[in-house]
Amino acid sequence: MLCLDHILSRVTMYLSMGRNHKTHAWSPCELFNQDVCQNNYVVMVLNRPIPTEFSRKFVVNLWSKAALRVTVDGGTNHWLSWIKLNNYDNHSDSYPDIITGDMDSVSNDVLDYFSKRNKNLKIVSTPDQSETDFTKALKEVHKRTVDYNLKVDTVFVLIDSSGRFDQIVGNVNTLFKAQNVIPNVNVILLAGNSLTWLLIGNVTHSIKIPIELRNKHRWCGLIPMGRPCTVTTTGLKWNLSNTVLEFGKLVSTSNTYGEDSVVTIKSDNEVIWSMCIEDLL
Template sequence: MNATENNIKLWSPCEDIFNSICRAKQNYAIVILNCRISLNIDHRRILYLWAHAKVRVTVDGGLDRWLTWVQAHEYQVSDVYAPDLITGDMDSLSLGLLQYFENKDSKIVKTPEQNETDFTKSLKELQKHCDDEGIEIDSIYVLADTSGRLDQILANINTLFKAAAFMENKNIYQIASTSLTWLLAPGNHKITIPQTLRDQNAWCSLIPIGEPCIVSSKGLKWNLDETKLSFGGLVSTSNTYNGEPFVTVTTDGFLVWSMGIEPLL
């Protein structure tokens, strides 16, 4: 999924999601938030990600949404693995449903705290679960479509920033209907870009949410050369690729990378 090479962080989530590789040997978790699951990704890929995850997490009403999605694709609930961890304030889940999955050995953790989002709380509980069970993960896939709500989009990005502190060295990818989004920490990065995205000039963005950043890049149509990105100044949205198989990014601050994946779907 990623590696470090000569102090360069390597990223290749598109290959992991869209190629037929053996994910069972990889150390990742999957988290399903309480939001609409409107993914255009082949449902078999999502089920494969779920089946081969080391930890499966549903967050509050995300359990109902996941079960509805499974049944909509003509599977029975018994056909898929139960969540390892169900977390949230549980105000939208029936006691009967929780009891059913508790009997399936799902761990139920209620998190009523309202000063954090369910997304943030779920990642903290995931970290605790891994620590308690001695499970090693390096990446987390989060089904996080936001139905167009700007406040939820920003809250989810804020969680990426918070998680950088308590889930250091974990790579958290937000999967929406037509995009992938994650956080680049200060340093050097190399992102694999599939041929299809390059051929079809799919969009990508470097967004300096949180603080201004000095950024250099290669592999983009409009590259940056020690350029200051900031709100109120330059923001690199609606960029695309120049045909090279990788994009390299050097940044002195935390930077949101988002990329369109529609041509891969």
């Protein structure tokens, strides 16, 4: 059963999006409230270790409540290592629903382990090297949601933001591609101390900021990727007013919050939003 507050927040979001997609309300930090009952999201594990900042309770809650659980290539190895280390491997809900990727990193022993324990497991090889495994995994998620009429609104992707820079940029590139790969679904990168996602252009984005982050003046940033963005904000300590963000000129990193519980952002082009979450874990 969905919690009333969660239902109301989703209804508000969809109603606002329905008006020509001119506004979009975000409350992703609800994810860290263990009492929030939701099961309309996907959790995906990429080929990086599960962030050590995440408690066992948080990871189990995130994984077990998901409508669909996906491990991507070598991420399957990391997931098995984590569930064994945290004594979660004997729980039936600890197994992925889909394992996908070009299969150059996942161990055959790991595939056998999950295949024997989840008879409904779908293993999908995606050898096409013109796309990253992350992008291809989103395509598989989209197929699953269509085939099974599965209603999801968000994909939370477990990553490690301290890894290879080329892979970090590749993950950001997939955020841009996701608009076409899995339409009308939010894709959010969940690292050990941050949430990162794409804000589409010509929309007023309203982001709810927990009081813990505001009180400690935690960092946040707006990163223009690919082309300049003209951005206006409210709720930040250093707000922007029709300010052009562009590499080689101004990039809004190491910003923080004012006193408002909501940050609003409007940009004429897509812009990346990233925010600290360390006080919520």
